[in-house]
Amino acid sequence: MASTEQESSQTPANLNKKQAKKEAQKVERLRKQQEAAAAAAATALASAEADPFSGNYGDVPTEEIQSKAVSGRQWTEIGSLDAELAERTVLIRGAAQAIRSVSKKMAFLVVRQYVSTVQCVLVVNKEWVSPQMVKFATGLSKESIVDVEGVVSIPKDPIKGTTQQVEVQVRKLYCINRAMPNLPINIEDAARSEMEFEKAEQIFRRFLLSEGFVGIHTPKLVPGSSEGGAAVFKLDYKGQPACLAQSPQLYKQMAICGGFGRVFEVGSVFRAEDSYTHRHLCEFVGLDVEMEIKEHYFEVCDVVDRLFVAMFDYLNENCKKELDSINRQNPFEPLKYLRNTLRLTFLEGVEMLKEAGIEVDPFGDLNTEAEKTLGRLVREKYDTDFYILYRYPLAVRPFYTMPCYDDPAYSNSFDVFIRGEEIISGAQRVHLPELLTKRAEACGIDVKTIATYIDSFRYGAPPHGGFGVGLERVVMLFCALNNIRKTSLFPRDPQRLVP
Amino acid sequence: MASTEQESSQTPANLNKKQAKKEAQKVERLRKQQEAAAAAAATALASAEADPFSGNYGDVPTEEIQSKAVSGRQWTEIGSLDAELAERTVLIRGAAQAIRSVSKKMAFLVVRQYVSTVQCVLVVNKEWVSPQMVKFATGLSKESIVDVEGVVSIPKDPIKGTTQQVEVQVRKLYCINRAMPNLPINIEDAARSEMEFEKAEQIFRRFLLSEGFVGIHTPKLVPGSSEGGAAVFKLDYKGQPACLAQSPQLYKQMAICGGFGRVFEVGSVFRAEDSYTHRHLCEFVGLDVEMEIKEHYFEVCDVVDRLFVAMFDYLNENCKKELDSINRQNPFEPLKYLRNTLRLTFLEGVEMLKEAGIEVDPFGDLNTEAEKTLGRLVREKYDTDFYILYRYPLAVRPFYTMPCYDDPAYSNSFDVFIRGEEIISGAQRVHLPELLTKRAEACGIDVKTIATYIDSFRYGAPPHGGFGVGLERVVMLFCALNNIRKTSLFPRDPQRLVP
Numbered sequence: 001m002a003s004t005e006q007e008s009s010q011t012p013a014n015l016n017k018k019q020a021k022k023e024a025q026k027v028e029r030l031r032k033q034q035e036a037a038a039a040a041a042a043t044a045l046a047s048a049e050a051d052p053f054s055g056n057y058g059d060v061p062t063e064e065i066q067s068k069a070v071s072g073r074q075w076t077e078i079g080s081l082d083a084e085l086a087e088r089t090v091l092i093r094g095a096a097q098a099i100r101s102v103s104k105k106m107a108f109l110v111v112r113q114y115v116s117t118v119q120c121v122l123v124v125n126k127e128w129v130s131p132q133m134v135k136f137a138t139g140l141s142k143e144s145i146v147d148v149e150g151v152v153s154i155p156k157d158p159i160k161g162t163t164q165q166v167e168v169q170v171r172k173l174y175c176i177n178r179a180m181p182n183l184p185i186n187i188e189d190a191a192r193s194e195m196e197f198e199k200a201e202q203i204f205r206r207f208l209l210s211e212g213f214v215g216i217h218t219p220k221l222v223p224g225s226s227e228g229g230a231a232v233f234k235l236d237y238k239g240q241p242a243c244l245a246q247s248p249q250l251y252k253q254m255a256i257c258g259g260f261g262r263v264f265e266v267g268s269v270f271r272a273e274d275s276y277t278h279r280h281l282c283e284f285v286g287l288d289v290e291m292e293i294k295e296h297y298f299e300v301c302d303v304v305d306r307l308f309v310a311m312f313d314y315l316n317e318n319c320k321k322e323l324d325s326i327n328r329q330n331p332f333e334p335l336k337y338l339r340n341t342l343r344l345t346f347l348e349g350v351e352m353l354k355e356a357g358i359e360v361d362p363f364g365d366l367n368t369e370a371e372k373t374l375g376r377l378v379r380e381k382y383d384t385d386f387y388i389l390y391r392y393p394l395a396v397r398p399f400y401t402m403p404c405y406d407d408p409a410y411s412n413s414f415d416v417f418i419r420g421e422e423i424i425s426g427a428q429r430v431h432l433p434e435l436l437t438k439r440a441e442a443c444g445i446d447v448k449t450i451a452t453y454i455d456s457f458r459y460g461a462p463p464h465g466g467f468g469v470g471l472e473r474v475v476m477l478f479c480a481l482n483n484i485r486k487t488s489l490f491p492r493d494p495q496r497l498v499p
Numbered sequence: 500m501a502s503t504e505q506e507s508s509q510t511p512a513n514l515n516k517k518q519a520k521k522e523a524q525k526v527e528r529l530r531k532q533q534e535a536a537a538a539a540a541a542t543a544l545a546s547a548e549a550d551p552f553s554g555n556y557g558d559v560p561t562e563e564i565q566s567k568a569v570s571g572r573q574w575t576e577i578g579s580l581d582a583e584l585a586e587r588t589v590l591i592r593g594a595a596q597a598i599r600s601v602s603k604k605m606a607f608l609v610v611r612q613y614v615s616t617v618q619c620v621l622v623v624n625k626e627w628v629s630p631q632m633v634k635f636a637t638g639l640s641k642e643s644i645v646d647v648e649g650v651v652s653i654p655k656d657p658i659k660g661t662t663q664q665v666e667v668q669v670r671k672l673y674c675i676n677r678a679m680p681n682l683p684i685n686i687e688d689a690a691r692s693e694m695e696f697e698k699a700e701q702i703f704r705r706f707l708l709s710e711g712f713v714g715i716h717t718p719k720l721v722p723g724s725s726e727g728g729a730a731v732f733k734l735d736y737k738g739q740p741a742c743l744a745q746s747p748q749l750y751k752q753m754a755i756c757g758g759f760g761r762v763f764e765v766g767s768v769f770r771a772e773d774s775y776t777h778r779h780l781c782e783f784v785g786l787d788v789e790m791e792i793k794e795h796y797f798e799v800c801d802v803v804d805r806l807f808v809a810m811f812d813y814l815n816e817n818c819k820k821e822l823d824s825i826n827r828q829n830p831f832e833p834l835k836y837l838r839n840t841l842r843l844t845f846l847e848g849v850e851m852l853k854e855a856g857i858e859v860d861p862f863g864d865l866n867t868e869a870e871k872t873l874g875r876l877v878r879e880k881y882d883t884d885f886y887i888l889y890r891y892p893l894a895v896r897p898f899y900t901m902p903c904y905d906d907p908a909y910s911n912s913f914d915v916f917i918r919g920e921e922i923i924s925g926a927q928r929v930h931l932p933e934l935l936t937k938r939a940e941a942c943g944i945d946v947k948t949i950a951t952y953i954d955s956f957r958y959g960a961p962p963h964g965g966f967g968v969g970l971e972r973v974v975m976l977f978c979a980l981n982n983i984r985k986t987s988l989f990p991r992d993p994q995r996l997v998p
Contacts, residue, residue, distance in 0.1 A: 062934070065962045066904035067795040067911045067927050075793055093793060095758065095959045114760050143959030177930060179959035201714060205704075215700060217784045217970075219991050220719070220767045221732070233720070235734040235743075237781075238771070244734075244743075259594065261613045268719045268767055272737070282736075285716045294574055294592060296566040405565035412566045428566050431676060435561070460594045460642030460678035463564045471716075492718050 033180055053130040057137070057173045060147075065176060079116035081164045085152040090168065092118070093147050093176070098161070101138040104131050109140075109170070110162055111148055115321075118164040119155075120148050120173075128171040136173070143179035148172070200475055201266060203311045204287055211303065213262040213289070218251035220244055220268055233272050244270035247468060249400075250453050252290040253429060257461045262291040269470070281472060283492040289426075290466030297402070297412045297428035300465040301388055304416055304424060305341040308386065312337055315478065335385050335418065335478055342378070342387040346410070349389050352377050363409060365396040368421075375420020390414035399443040400436060402428040402465075412465070418477035426467025433457045532679055552629040556636070556672045559646075564675060574646075578615035580663045584651040589667065591617070592646050592675070597660070600637040603630055608639075608669070609661055610647060614820075617663040618654075619647050619672075627670040635672070642678035647671070699974055700765060702810045703786055710802065712761040712788070717750035719743055719767055732771050743769035746967060748899075749952050751789040752928055756960045761790040768969070780971060782991040788925075789965030796901070796911045796927035799964040800887055803915055803923060804840040807885065811836055814977065834884050834917065834977055841877070841886040845909070848888050851876050862908060864895040867920075874919020889913035898942040899935065901927040901964075911964070917976035925966025932956045 076090040094113035101107050105124040110117050122134050140146065149172035159165055205215070221237060222245045232243040248265050255263045269286035293299045312335060315323065326332070344352075350360050353370060356377055360370055378387055394403050394411040404410040413427035430436040433454050440447050440454070447454065575589040593612035600606050604623040609616050621633050639645065648671035658664055704714070720736060721744045731742040747764050754762045768785035792798045811834060814822065825831070843851075849859050852869060855876055859869055877886055893902050893910040903909040912926035929935045932953050939946050939953070946953065 062931065063904035065794075065930075066901055067792075067797070068904045070795045070797055073794075093791075093961070095961075112758070114758060145959055145961045176962060177960055180957040202708075209701070217767075219782055221769070221782050221991055233734050233736070235732050237732070259611070259613060268716075270720070283718055283720050292592075293566075295564075295572075296569045298566070298569055402565055405562035405567045431564075432561065458679040460644055461676055462592070462594075462644045463675060492720055 036181075051130045051132040053128060053133060056128055056130075056171065057133045059175045059178070077116070078111060078113035078118050078164060081116075081118050081152060081166050081168070083154055083166060086154050086166065087151060089149065089151050089171070091147065091149045092168065093145065095143045095179075096140050096146050097142065099138055099140055099142065101134075105134060107134050107137045109137055109146075109148070109173075111146060111168075116164060117162040118166065118168060119159055119162050120150060120168040120170050122170045122173070133173065137170075140175060141179045141181045145176040145179075147174045147176060200311060200315070200478075201285075201287075201471060203314050204307065204471075205264075205266070207307050207310050208262075208264045208289065211262070211306075213264045213291070214260050216252070216255055216260070216263045216265050217267065218245070218248040218255075218265060220270070233270050246271055247286065248288050249468075252288055252466060253400075253464065254453075254456045256290050256292060256464045257431075257456045257459065262289075264289045266471075281470075281492055284473075285471040287469040287471055288466065289468070290464060292462045292464050293428060294463070297414070297426075297465045300426055300428070300467060301341075301343065301390065301414060304388065304426065304467060308416075309337065309339065309341065311474075312386075312478070336379065336383060337386040338382075338384045342382050342384050343414075344378070344387060344389055345391045346389055346393065347391070349374050352381070363393045363395060365393070371417065371422060372420040375417055378417075385419045386417070388414050388416050397427060399439045399445060400429050401439075402430050403439075414467075416467075418474070421473075421477055423473050423477055424467050424469045426465065428463070428465040431457055431461040431463050433461075535680075550629045550631040552627060552632055555627055555629075555670065556632045558674045558677070576615070577610060577612040577617050577663060580615075580617050580651060580665050580667070582653055582665060585653050585665065587651050588648065588670070589651055590646065590648045591667065592644065594678075595639050595641055595643045595645050598637055598639055598641065600633075604633060606633050606636045608636055608645075608647070608672075610645060610667075615663060616661040617665065617667060618658055618661050619649060619667040619669050620652075621669045621672070632672065636669075639674060640678045640680045644675040644678075646673045646675060699810060699814070699977075700784075700786075700970060702813050703806065703970075704763075704765065706806050706809050707761075707763045707788065710761070710805075712763045712790070713759050715751070715754055715759070715762045715764050716766065717744070717747040717754075717764060719769070732769050745770055746785065747787050748897075748967075751787055751965060752899075752963065753952075753955045755789050755791060755963045756930075756955045756958065761788075763788045765970075780969075780991055783972075784970040786968040786970055787965065788967075789963060791961045791963050792927060793962070796913070796925075796964045799925055799927070799966060800840075800842065800889065800913060803887065803925065803966060807915075808836065808838065808840065810973075811885075811977070835878065835882060836885040837881075837883045841881050841883050842913075843877070843886060843888055844890045845888055845892065846890070848873050851880070862892045862894060864892070870916065870921060871919040874916055877916075884918045885916070887913050887915050896926060898938045898944060899928050900938075901929050902938075913966075915966075917973070920972075920976055922972050922976060923966050923968045925964065927962070927964040930956055930960040930962050932960075 073091055075093055076085070078092050078094055081090065081092070092111060092113065094111040096109055097112040097117060098110040099107065100109075107122045109120040109122065111120055122129055122137050124131055124134060148168060148170055150168040150170040152166050153169050154165075155167050159167070209215070221235075221242055223237075223240065223242055232246055234241065234243045236242065247269060248267065252263055252265060265286070265288045267286060267288075268283060270283055271280075272282060289300075289303065291300060291303065316334070347362060349366070350362050353360050353374055356373065358370060358373060360366060366374065374389075375385070379385060390413065391404065391410050392413045392415065394401065394409055397411050397413050402412040404412060411427065413425075415422045416424035416426070430439055436454050436457060437447050440450060572590055574592055575584070577591050577593055580589065580591070591610060591612065593610040595608055596611040596616060597609040598606065599608075606621045608619040608621065610619055621628055621636050623630055623633060647667060647669055649667040649669040652666050652668050653664075654666050658666070708714070720734075720741055722736075722739065722741055731745055733740065733742045735741070746768060747766065751762055751764060764785070764787045766785060766787075767782060769782050770779075771781060788799075788802065790799060790802065815833070846861060848865070849861050852859050852873055855872065857869060857872060859865060865873065873888075874884070878884060889912065890903065890909050891912045891914070893900065893908055896910050896912050901911040903911060910926065912924075914921045915923035915925070929938055935953050935956060936946050939949060
């Protein structure tokens with residue numbers, strides 16, 4: 001077996017010693033807690049021995065969950081439990097989110113699967129449920145995985161605490177895997193934003209595919225020890241100096257030269273950022289787009305415009321539940337955006353800032369503060385949180401940015417802002433090898449070192465442009481979250497590498 | 500501007516000195532060729548000065564392709580040119596794939612856009628086309644990007660060399676960007692397999708989304724300097740030892756423990772392989788799946804089964820054109836597969852090999868040779884190139900693999916084979932922290948170093964399993980390509996890092 005999984009068995013063996021020591025103590029503590037829980041379960045089980053209904057509940061023996069047999073039983077999704085299933089017997093599996101003992105003869109159990117929850121009721125009766133079974137239920141630790149078999153019923157009053165508006169009258173209750181009694185995290189927190197994230201990515205993909213874009217994958221291992229510029233992660237590649245790609249920029253342009261027409265990539269992007277801010281990550285999911293243009297880089301802006309308006313519309317229309325849940329934890333104002341995205345030139349932005357008493361170099365860049373202020377001014381004047389600022393000074397853009405035809409101090413480039421923060425950067429690229437060489441030289445780059453890149457424009461390069469977006473930043477700004485870490489399951493910043 | 504693109508301007512500055520020198524010589528050579536081409540163009544232009552139709556052709560001045568204006572003109576896609584457009588005037592843009600001079604008064608130009616081509620006809624006439632214009636056309640270098648305006652006509656005889664069965668009677672012809680006269684690569688080669696690739700990935704995504712899977716992204720920067728096992732790429736992460744993820748294994752399992760139910764990831768996977776073989780890459784696109792299981796890891800096999808049969812069906816039905824094109828370059832037999840994928844136990848496989856005179860250790864692994872032979876035997880006996888081999892010896896699987904309930908020498912695991920080569924590896928995972936600890940110890944792993952991983956199973960972990968696939972390998976084996984490099988735009992192997 002030349003397994004793809006086999007080789008990954010070493011990945012976790014990877015914590016530094018200090019962490020390892022801390023973790024060892026934690027493991028010991030957890031182990032003790034778990035032993036106590038197991039002992040309690042054993043006691044419950046012992047007292048159940050004399051119970052005629054003892055077959056209706058209990059901990060499932062390990063071998064039963066080692067793929068012993070396929071029974072053919074059907075599990076119903078908790079999210080699909082509704083009044084139409086009333087009087088039917090169903091089997092569900094989920095995590096015991098809440099357990100409430102009412103008396104020795106009655107208990108409630110809220111079971112959760114994904115984002116759906118249902119209330120299960122245990123009442124002692126002569127056919128299925130014994131007092132020992134109620135005791136077993138109330139002895140379960142929260143988040144333990146359980147199988148519940150029971151009959152769906154419709155309660156007199158609406159149920160407030162669960163997503164499903166029916167109850168399950170329990171007949172059988174088995175514990176598949178016990179959780180620790182003390183949980184360190186709120187599981188819903190972790191799941192929430194990633195769902196959002198997933199939605200944003202789906203819309204991005206669907207939209208671009210519908211507009212004729214082809215998804216590509218470009219290498220993340222790239223040559224060289226970078227000289228100057230933003231920090232990169234360096235590594236040794238079989239004796240050659242290499243680093244982690246900071247962007248698929250050059251590869252996506254080469255794909256355009258190779259005749260792909262319109263391409264996009266969703267993939268990992270690495271930045272050895274030192275900035276420990278609310279909006280920087282060292283590893284994030286980049287959405288990159290590159291396309292042929294016929295006449296004007298506004299064709300790229302048009303794609304940005306349609307794409308984001310479609311994405312915002314979709315999120316507002318279809319993700320109400322998720323957005324409400326975020327809003328409860330982090331109240332935010334809905335994003336204001338126009339049907340046709342506002343476009344202002346860089347100089348118009350500079351002028352607006354000037355009128356507000358802020359002087360900005362018309363050939364320089366905007367700092368974060370100026371961007372924030374401009375965002376506020378634009379909102380007041382144009383009633384939108386989402387707009388495009390274009391025609392940036394050439395000096396503040398990368399060497400491969402096309403200069404303006406009428407003023408070489410400016411460039412065919414744009415940034416897109418949400419709530420005063422930049423989320424997208426895009427431009428027309430230089431597709432003429434002579435001009436590209438000239439621009440590289442002007443920017444102090446040794447053209448010999450980028451020969452393969454420049455060469456790729458010698459074999460029939462169409463005019464083209466594109467843009468790049470950080471997925472986490474879009475989600476953060478759409479939801480007005482105060483920290484980009486909330487949009488990532490396992491964020492990476494200058495201090496966090498584990499888990 | 501805290502641009503995401505700005506910072507990538509340094510990426511290309513990354514070739515080692517030897518390569519740089521070689522490249523510099525190449526650039527010089529290319530520059531001379533290009534100067535010659537430009538001179539030729541200038542001559543053509545000069546002779547056109549006296550031409551009353553000189554406005555109908557020529558090189559477009561640089562400023563016109565620097566986003567000077569939006570004219571509102573509509574370009575027609577070459578792929579949509581058909582008889583319905585007969586007599587209509589169209590404007591198309593593409594690469595000049597072939598240029599044929601018939602006489603001083605007539606020339607043909609085949610223009611390509613993406614995978615579509617159309618024949619354009621220049622004939623000297625009194626309204627639009629001068630002899631100078633024909634000369635301009637025949638002087639173009641192949642792969643130059645051109646705009647052609649003309650009238651669609653239906654030829655008497657079918658056209659063999661192009662995808663479109665109409666011609667364009669040229670009225671105007673402008674060159675947007677000249678290509679070098681000598682092209683180093685065949686552009687169609689590069690584009691071909693990536694298209695295939697893209698299709699495979701789309702089907703994978705669509706299928707899994709339709710079955711309730713959630714797409715996630717997990718970090719590629721993971722802690723530690725790996726100890727033993729397969730080679731990893733190491734790097735320094737802000738003073739901490741780190742490496743590139745060899746698989747999202749642990750993170751996807753943690754997502755399952757976090758309540759996601761069913762997850763998948765399409766992302767970069769890194770292996771510091773030393774194997775310079777036809778089927779290993781140092782960086783590839785991994786498709787990873789993890790899901791809760793109710794009773795048996797066959798539930799995971801069922802997903803593999805449905806997913807791959809759907810993918811093969813789709814490719815056969817919808818990608819005939821692409822498959823034919825691959826078949827012309829690399830003839831291959833269509834893949835044989837059954838409606839319900841054949842499943843054999845590891846021991847049944849061992850038995851079949853034994854009957855064929857090949858002795859294999861029933862508690863060891865199959866080597867590549869044995870896998871190949873078994874593939875042939877299975878094909879003869881069951882008439883399929885695609886099958887699942889399950890219940891592997893525990894000793895040859897990673898520590899987190901669930902042992903069989905009835906024999907701890909075997910495991911709840913499987914591999915999937917196409918044409919005698921393994922493409923997928925999957926299994927039920929150990930979700931019980933005590934058993935996981937025991938298994939890690941048995942495999943010689945220091946459990947302290949994987950404490951966070953083991954801990955994640957203490958807070959309510961459902962039984963689960965999953966699998967991993969290398970996208971490039973699937974494409975390679977489906978198309979019976981002899982080298983995995985043909986399935987990747989920019990392959991990475993122990994020797995290749997550029998471009």
